[in-house]
Amino acid sequence: MPYSTFSDAQVASLIKAIDSDGYAVLPGWASPAQLKELQTLVTDTVAAAGNDYVALSGRQPVQGSPLYDWGSSRDFIDLCRRITEGATGQRSSDVTLTQTLRCLTGNGGRRESLIFHYDSFVLTTIMPVCMPVSGERGDLLMLPNRRRLRHSYLRNLVDKVLVDNKWVQKYLKNRFAMDDKAFTRIAMQPGHMYLFWGYRSLHTNLPVAEDALRATAVFHYHNVHGSSSLASRLRKSLGTMNGRDVHEDVPQT
Structure with a gap:
């Protein structure tokens, strides 16, 4: 991670870009060596899952990789805190990131695509590890x-x-098919870090060809309703999450 400290002006510039363009980019977040290491991790993970969709939630499954280090990086967490605080005026008490390595391929990858949703976290950051170079890129x-x-x-x-x-999901898919210019479409590049307001933005990923691979490291910061007693009761009643509702538990981006 080449980024350590950010000036107030740099943080303000990132917030401005997210507000005006929908997202901001930190180029070259991962070094070439780190990216290669992560791509090997993804290849091994997908192979172990039968060459189908798989998501690794939390830091422990990626222990020994840069993703493990970034998930507890004080610099990264502080950057997320300053961006969130600068945009909302609210000082978050969160001292951790919620993270997932999400690998789309095969039939499962297609099923997990084009699901529009809002996040429960203010800030969503995504670093692509693997992206198809042609065709359905996701x-x-x-x-x-x-x-x-x-x-x-x-x-x-x-x-x-x-x-x-199903009705709203179908409407959104049809709207995109008829007027794709109404949407912000981002062709992400491996190694870059993309930031946006996941809580405020309705978002998804486009499908990936079954024989292709799209892998992203997703980090979330500041769960707006993390202390809600109602949210806690609902989580307990639902038991194990199926990855559809609060997608930060099993991200869909």
């Missing part, structure tokens, strides 16, 4: 900054329910 797709931060978890839940149903 580009990041979004309608940026569509909602405000909700004061209550219940209002946030309503937002998600209104999106996470």
Whole structure:
């Protein structure tokens, strides 16, 4: 990670880019050597999963790799905190990142694509590890900054329910098919870090060819409703997450 400290002006510039363009980019986040190491990790992980979709949640499954180090990096966490605080005016008490290595390939990869959703975390950062060079690349797709931060978890839940149903999902897919210019489409490059307001932006990834591979390291910061008692009760009642609702538990980006 070549980035250590950021000036206030640099943080402000990142916030401005996310607000105006929908996202910001930190080029060359991973060195060529780190990227090669991570690509080997992805190849081995996908092979162990039968060459189908697989997601590794948390730091432990990626122990010994740069992803493990970045997940606890004080510099990275501090950057996320300053960006979030600068954008919202709220000082987050979060001292950790929620992370997942998400690998799309095979039939499972197609099933896990084109699912529009909002995050529960203010800031979403994505670093592509592997991306197809042609055909169906799995580009990041979004309608940026569509909602405000909700004061209550219940209002946030309503937002998600209104999106996470077959009718709205079909509408959004048809809208993209008819007017792709209405969406922000990002052809991400391996090794770059992309930042956007995951909580406020309706987003997904486009499909990936079954014989191709798209792998992304996803990091989230500042769960707006992390202390909500209602959210806690719902998580307990749901038991093991299926990866569809609060996608930060099993990210879908």
